Amino acid sequence: MTAFAVAARVQDPELPWLTLADLGILREVEELADRVVVTITPTYSGCPAMGAIRDDLTGALRAAGYGRVEVRTVLTPAWTTDWITPAGREKLTAAGIAPPGPAPRRAAGPVPLTLFAVRPPVPCPRCGAPDSEQIAAFSATACRELRRCPACREPFEHVKEI
Amino acid sequence: MSFDDAYEALTDHDDDARWAYGTGFADPLAGVDTAVPAGADRAALADYCLMLGDDALIMSHRLQQWVTRAPEIEDELAIANIALDLLGQARLLLSRAAVVEDAGRDEDSLAYLREQAGFRNVRLVERTDDDFAHLVARLVVFSSWRLAIFDQLTKSADPVLAAIAEKGTKELTYHREYAAQWVVRLGDGTDISHIRMQDAAEAVSAADLFTPHETELSMAAAGFGVDPASTRTEVERVWAQVLDAAKLQAAPWGGGEPRGAHTPAMADILAELQGVARDNPGGTW
Numbered sequence: 001m002t003a004f005a006v007a008a009r010v011q012d013p014e015l016p017w018l019t020l021a022d023l024g025i026l027r028e029v030e031e032l033a034d035r036v037v038v039t040i041t042p043t044y045s046g047c048p049a050m051g052a053i054r055d056d057l058t059g060a061l062r063a064a065g066y067g068r069v070e071v072r073t074v075l076t077p078a079w080t081t082d083w084i085t086p087a088g089r090e091k092l093t094a095a096g097i098a099p100p101g102p103a104p105r106r107a108a109g110p111v112p113l114t115l116f117a118v119r120p121p122v123p124c125p126r127c128g129a130p131d132s133e134q135i136a137a138f139s140a141t142a143c144r145e146l147r148r149c150p151a152c153r154e155p156f157e158h159v160k161e162i
Numbered sequence: 163m164s165f166d167d168a169y170e171a172l173t174d175h176d177d178d179a180r181w182a183y184g185t186g187f188a189d190p191l192a193g194v195d196t197a198v199p200a201g202a203d204r205a206a207l208a209d210y211c212l213m214l215g216d217d218a219l220i221m222s223h224r225l226q227q228w229v230t231r232a233p234e235i236e237d238e239l240a241i242a243n244i245a246l247d248l249l250g251q252a253r254l255l256l257s258r259a260a261v262v263e264d265a266g267r268d269e270d271s272l273a274y275l276r277e278q279a280g281f282r283n284v285r286l287v288e289r290t291d292d293d294f295a296h297l298v299a300r301l302v303v304f305s306s307w308r309l310a311i312f313d314q315l316t317k318s319a320d321p322v323l324a325a326i327a328e329k330g331t332k333e334l335t336y337h338r339e340y341a342a343q344w345v346v347r348l349g350d351g352t353d354i355s356h357i358r359m360q361d362a363a364e365a366v367s368a369a370d371l372f373t374p375h376e377t378e379l380s381m382a383a384a385g386f387g388v389d390p391a392s393t394r395t396e397v398e399r400v401w402a403q404v405l406d407a408a409k410l411q412a413a414p415w416g417g418g419e420p421r422g423a424h425t426p427a428m429a430d431i432l433a434e435l436q437g438v439a440r441d442n443p444g445g446t447w
Contacts, residue, residue, distance in 0.1 A: 110310065115339075
């Protein structure tokens with residue numbers, strides 16, 4: 001198996017239904033003569049999973065026979081939920097988590113404060129109802145919010161657009 | 163790592179990687195190209211990184227103290243997540259300061275073993291909050307100011323600082339929105355919530371935040387940093403927008419003092435923040 005294929009299959013510790021490739025945090029895998037160089041990017045500055053991800057990548061590649069593994073981190077361009085792949089979005093929905101919509105595009109000038117913005121609808125990942133209501137802006141991790149479906153009444157998580 | 167059994171996951175002692183607090187973590191800048199730009203005034207740049215890092219570290223600490231005290235569990239989660247974002251920014255910035263100063267220190271020694279006089283944060287982040295209204299008012303002001311600085315900092319001549327800022331702007335946008343919506347909800351809420359929110363709006367001032375320290379001025383002139391005075395118009399506009407929507411009134415902010423001196427509260431913050439590390443030299447947890 002190529003080093004890329006091995007790295008791409010490593011799971012995210014916080015969203016174990018997704019691989020690092022699904023999540024879009026795997027930037028590049030280079031097979032050099034003496035080592036493999038994996039480049040990843042963090043989702044949030046405080047994401048406590050980064051250490052685990054580095055360890056998991058190194059472990060998986062060593063187990064696949066790649067002796068020397070170097071994990072590099074790039075901070076820019078900053079990760080966006082737009083990098084979650086179509087397969088990743090399907091897996092999120094199957095796990096009962098609503099995938100993110102398109103990330104907001106910023107106009108030039110200061111970041112505007114939107115107090116009463118009308119947000120795009122978030123369909124229920126369980127029953128498919130077209131929209132849902134927010135219960136809390138932050139869920140178990142910073143990248144998710146908590147919502148509730150008005151049709152089936154089930155609460156569910158939604159990966160927020162950033 | 164198993165998530166089927168929460169207790170088992172918590173007691174899995176072989177894996178410390180998921181814990182966000184403590185010492186002995188992998189360097190948050192591990193694998194990042196941390197070369198310092200040629201011609202940089204290293205002492206001033208390190209000092210500047212400490213300023214930005216300490217603002218986030220102490221604000222994060224004050225936010226953490228709200229966990230178990232917020233009105234609802236949803237807000238505990240929100241506050242904990244905001245504190246975690248700021249702690250992440252602090253770790254990156256303190257690590258950057260350590261690389262730039264090149265004096266054998268790291269994020270742990272900077273956070274846990276520095277004396278009070280070495281902390282460079284603004285005094286606003288040291289404040290305790292009399293009630294939740296004070297917290298959200300302070301968080302609107304702090305995150306608006308930091309967002310305006312980070313937005314300019316994305317063009318810093320230090321590529322690491324620029325990258326940290328690019329990531330941080332997305333987080334601070336969320337923080338500000340969360341806090342601002344609470345100010346509006348409380349200000350335009352019941353008679354009692356309005357009175358308490360009005361009191362909080364009057365009690366918070368950003369005046370100090372716009373008064374530059376000489377390091378901030380020299381770093382701005384060199385293209386590495388941002389003169390905080392340049393953020394005043396934007397922060398005042400956002401604050402006016404929030405007050406208006408919340409049906410609150412507050413007097414304009416006057417002049418202030420640059421960062422440097424601390425309030426009496428800083429000693430208590432450091433006693434709590436540093437106690438375990440100082441009692442257990444070299445310990446990891």
